[in-house]
Amino acid sequence: MGSLQKYYKQSATYKIFTGMFREFADFLDTLGKITLNGIDVAKFILKGQIEKSEVIEQCYRFGITSLPITLSIVGMTSIIVASQVALEMVKQGGGNFVGLLMTILIVREVGVIMSGFAIISMIGSSIASEIATMRVTEQIDAIEVLKVNPIRYLFVPRVIAGMLMMSPVVIIASAVGVIAGAVTSNLTSGLGYRAFFDSAWLGIYMKDLCVCLLKAVCFGGTIALISCSTGYYAKGGAKGVGEATNKAVVWSFVAIVIWDMFFAIAFFF
Numbered sequence: 001m002g003s004l005q006k007y008y009k010q011s012a013t014y015k016i017f018t019g020m021f022r023e024f025a026d027f028l029d030t031l032g033k034i035t036l037n038g039i040d041v042a043k044f045i046l047k048g049q050i051e052k053s054e055v056i057e058q059c060y061r062f063g064i065t066s067l068p069i070t071l072s073i074v075g076m077t078s079i080i081v082a083s084q085v086a087l088e089m090v091k092q093g094g095g096n097f098v099g100l101l102m103t104i105l106i107v108r109e110v111g112v113i114m115s116g117f118a119i120i121s122m123i124g125s126s127i128a129s130e131i132a133t134m135r136v137t138e139q140i141d142a143i144e145v146l147k148v149n150p151i152r153y154l155f156v157p158r159v160i161a162g163m164l165m166m167s168p169v170v171i172i173a174s175a176v177g178v179i180a181g182a183v184t185s186n187l188t189s190g191l192g193y194r195a196f197f198d199s200a201w202l203g204i205y206m207k208d209l210c211v212c213l214l215k216a217v218c219f220g221g222t223i224a225l226i227s228c229s230t231g232y233y234a235k236g237g238a239k240g241v242g243e244a245t246n247k248a249v250v251w252s253f254v255a256i257v258i259w260d261m262f263f264a265i266a267f268f269f
Contacts (some may be wrong), residue, residue: 018047027091028123030229030233030247034225034226034229037155037199037229038069038225040151040155041151041156041225044151044152044156045156046145049152050157050160051152051153054153055157057157058157058158058160058162059161059164059203059265060160061123061126061161062119062161062162062166062169063161063165063169065123066119066122067169069118070114070115070117070118070173071176073112073117073118074106074110074111074115074118074174074176075173075176075177077177078110078176078177078179078180078181079112079181081102081110082102082181082182082188083188085102085189086098086184086185086188086189086191087100087189089189090189090190095191096198096199097199097258098195098196099182099197099200099203100188100199100202101203102182102185102196102200103178103181103182103200103203103204104208106174106177107174107178107204107208108211108212109260110174110210111170111174111177111212112170112174112212112215112216112260113257113260114173114177115169115216116223116252117253118217119169119219119223120249120253120256123223123227124223125243125248125249127158127228127231127248128227128230128231128244128245128247128249129231129241129245130231131154131227131228131232131234132240132245134154134231135231135233135234135235135240136234136238136241140232147203154228155225155229155232158224158227159224162220162221162224163217163220163221164220166220166221167213167231168218170212170213170215170216174212211263215259222255222256222259223252223256226252226255227248230244230245230251231245
């Protein structure tokens, strides 16, 4: 019986299931820690205990540093979609609806989702690796020895910056996406700019803009909170820094997709 048990523990099936269980347990543990950190961040914000100079620095990081890559991704995505949709719709007699379709797609989904992905890839990973490095090099321990709360000093400015700056980034990216869609539609199908934008105005409502901005605020705060938390609980030297950065990127991707699903069900279902 003992030899059979030993053989089973060495099998691939056992290793796969135990690995999945460890990953799931780690996910639940980290999710709980992220939630508790979010509660602490909210308490500090409500009390007004905010490092304003650090918030300004992080706002520059979220808003200005990430803007070029965000505009590139949203603009190219719009070009790809418009180049495949516009000509076919014009052929089918639906040219008057190209602007409507492109604007709804960009404002509701592409602008905010692609902006989120860009910020995760560039800013979220940077935050996670930065804080993870501080953890493994014991800089966070030194902060605690100095009686400074790490959540207030490290988390709060980044979460506030993410919530504040994601909205303007999304607005600019969505505008670029719409313009790129109009230019691409004109070049591929000959659709006039006036026809495109007249159609766009018919399909966009204040509700769409409000939901888009609310998404941006939630996405920005979530990305910052997850990135800070995964870095904060890093361990194991350089390998731990890499694992924390990987978790920050993957979990942020999953989180904003789940957020997006909730918004779609709540406002458009």
